[in-house]
Amino acid sequence: MTKKTIIQFDHVAKRFDGEIILKDISFAIERGKFYTLLGPSGCGKTTILRLIAGFLEPSEGTITFDGRMVNKIPPNKRQVNTVFQDYALFPHLNVFENVAFGLRINKLTNKEIEPRVKQALHFVNLDGYQNREIAELSGGQKQRVAIARAIVNQPQVLLLDEPLSALDLKLRTAMQVELRQLQRRLGITFIFVTHDQEEALAMSDEIFVLNQGKIEQSGSPRSIYDEPINRFVADFIGESNIIPGTMLKDRVVSFAGKTFDCVDQGFDEREAVEIVIRPEDLEIKPHGEGLLQVRIESQLFRGVHYEMIGKDEDGNSWMIHSTKSARIGEEIGLFFEPEAIHVMRHGETEEAFDRRLESYEGAGHD
Amino acid sequence: MVKKRIGSTLFLLCVFVVLYLPIFYLMFYSFNKAGNMTHFTGFTFDWYKEVFSDKRLIAIVVDTVIVALLSSLLSTVLGVFGALAIYLTKGRHYKNMLLSLNNILMVSPDVIIGASFLILFTLLGIKLGFISVLLAHIAFSVPIVVLMVLPKLQEMSPTLIDAARDLGAKRLDVLLKVVIPFITPGIFAGFFMALTYSLDDFAVTFFVTGNGFSTLSVEIYSRARQGISMSVNALSTLIFLITLAIVLVYYFSTRGMGKVKQLSGGEDA
Numbered sequence: 001m002t003k004k005t006i007i008q009f010d011h012v013a014k015r016f017d018g019e020i021i022l023k024d025i026s027f028a029i030e031r032g033k034f035y036t037l038l039g040p041s042g043c044g045k046t047t048i049l050r051l052i053a054g055f056l057e058p059s060e061g062t063i064t065f066d067g068r069m070v071n072k073i074p075p076n077k078r079q080v081n082t083v084f085q086d087y088a089l090f091p092h093l094n095v096f097e098n099v100a101f102g103l104r105i106n107k108l109t110n111k112e113i114e115p116r117v118k119q120a121l122h123f124v125n126l127d128g129y130q131n132r133e134i135a136e137l138s139g140g141q142k143q144r145v146a147i148a149r150a151i152v153n154q155p156q157v158l159l160l161d162e163p164l165s166a167l168d169l170k171l172r173t174a175m176q177v178e179l180r181q182l183q184r185r186l187g188i189t190f191i192f193v194t195h196d197q198e199e200a201l202a203m204s205d206e207i208f209v210l211n212q213g214k215i216e217q218s219g220s221p222r223s224i225y226d227e228p229i230n231r232f233v234a235d236f237i238g239e240s241n242i243i244p245g246t247m248l249k250d251r252v253v254s255f256a257g258k259t260f261d262c263v264d265q266g267f268d269e270r271e272a273v274e275i276v277i278r279p280e281d282l283e284i285k286p287h288g289e290g291l292l293q294v295r296i297e298s299q300l301f302r303g304v305h306y307e308m309i310g311k312d313e314d315g316n317s318w319m320i321h322s323t324k325s326a327r328i329g330e331e332i333g334l335f336f337e338p339e340a341i342h343v344m345r346h347g348e349t350e351e352a353f354d355r356r357l358e359s360y361e362g363a364g365h366d
Numbered sequence: 367m368v369k370k371r372i373g374s375t376l377f378l379l380c381v382f383v384v385l386y387l388p389i390f391y392l393m394f395y396s397f398n399k400a401g402n403m404t405h406f407t408g409f410t411f412d413w414y415k416e417v418f419s420d421k422r423l424i425a426i427v428v429d430t431v432i433v434a435l436l437s438s439l440l441s442t443v444l445g446v447f448g449a450l451a452i453y454l455t456k457g458r459h460y461k462n463m464l465l466s467l468n469n470i471l472m473v474s475p476d477v478i479i480g481a482s483f484l485i486l487f488t489l490l491g492i493k494l495g496f497i498s499v500l501l502a503h504i505a506f507s508v509p510i511v512v513l514m515v516l517p518k519l520q521e522m523s524p525t526l527i528d529a530a531r532d533l534g535a536k537r538l539d540v541l542l543k544v545v546i547p548f549i550t551p552g553i554f555a556g557f558f559m560a561l562t563y564s565l566d567d568f569a570v571t572f573f574v575t576g577n578g579f580s581t582l583s584v585e586i587y588s589r590a591r592q593g594i595s596m597s598v599n600a601l602s603t604l605i606f607l608i609t610l611a612i613v614l615v616y617y618f619s620t621r622g623m624g625k626v627k628q629l630s631g632g633e634d635a
Contacts, residue, residue, distance in 0.1 A: 053528075053532055055532075074531070076536060081532055082528070084528065088526050088528065088529035090530075090548075102534050105533060105534045149529075150532075
């Protein structure tokens, strides 16, 4: 464990009434970074958050906080604070008293409390809202009060449980930027739980993709988007074309009845694999040009781009995102760079995946 | 359509007239000089004077109020803890069972409750009087308080408790600084309900009261049996007015809280 690590999970499992929620989770959280736990509902992401906050105890394994085992430490004795999904503001207290709640519990004097509350409200852009009642606030303002109430206690780690899910799209996008800035200014660790992949990609230093109580993949938004480890991650993060293929040798892959150059290696000869190409990496060319020929079957106008579905001669469906449009029934060519092809090995573990990537991408890989 | 509405309004009016007429009839004759309820001969406050000069009656009024206040206070404390216990019970079946046991006490006839308390107190050798009446009143008030407080607890989001714990609150702090303030309207409602139930209880009190101790309802009953005196009417009028006052206090205190809630509901929409 390095000095930078603040929270460490070692083979943590959690069961409720015999039902397995988390199975054998291990990871380390570093100081001062923005983490996101991303996954569909029921994947165990909120359980991890509640384990860190202390509302739950692990069934197996150990959780360390700042080098100390905290499995049985109750939430009121942990240096973490939580922003709840429904905000959980105290309706009988006004904004000032809500924010001051933690400080009053810790028996600080009024003299110490006032400047800290004001500063916390300033941090979330709520100057002058001290005397408002909670019932008078809008959803976005309640959200900010909830954040102020958590950060006023100067936690080392701030946990955020899908805090933006109740806000409308515009406000949500604005809050994403604000949260990211707030994390940078405070310099503390944020652990953010969401099922929204765009939110995760936009804000995080590091993303943990969870599925069925397991971490499928962890890494920077870039690496998870560009190099998903398996079908689940590729599918969950963004749109993708996942096509079965065969690895002929290093840097050569065959799919859709053709052979292509790619940048992946370290596979067995003639190994069956799955290849991923993002819809925005496909370029539309006139019929006969490009690497693949497809017939357009449907087209949707998405605002920023057109979304087209085309079928190749082998019967594979291809989703294409392009600012150019095509006619339904039209035959077009598709072109893509070797770098756009990402090859996935069946059933590869995260360690093996990372090792294989390191072996040919060198230190340049993040 | 309009005709229909007039019809239903008239019907409602009739219902209220039938319900309130006997009370107003009784109140009216409490001012009758003739001292009976057949001929109104002139206006007088004599019967009220008689009530206020009746030392025994005043003592009974004081006893009744003391029993009512003490029993509703104690049953509020017990009822709040009872509601918390039911709220915190984990198993759903066990929870429903507790709630049903509570509700059975609410709906079972007063006569049965009174009779069973009489048997219990005699068995235990508790002297019938102030203490036995107080205990019986606490016993039938606790379920009422539980029923008034429990919905408030269920209305409270469980994350409020999590949030308080997260901010460093110990269990006692969570109870005193978050849970109790949240359910205060329910506690007040329960207290006032228990107060009115205790004030006008007759059946249970009739069973468990002994020689030398009486409450107003029991006293009025026994006086009415001895022959009609208009002082009973005067006394009943006074009780009715006091009850009305309590109901109004309760109404305005809960309306004030309802307003805040409405505001928050409107904001969410």
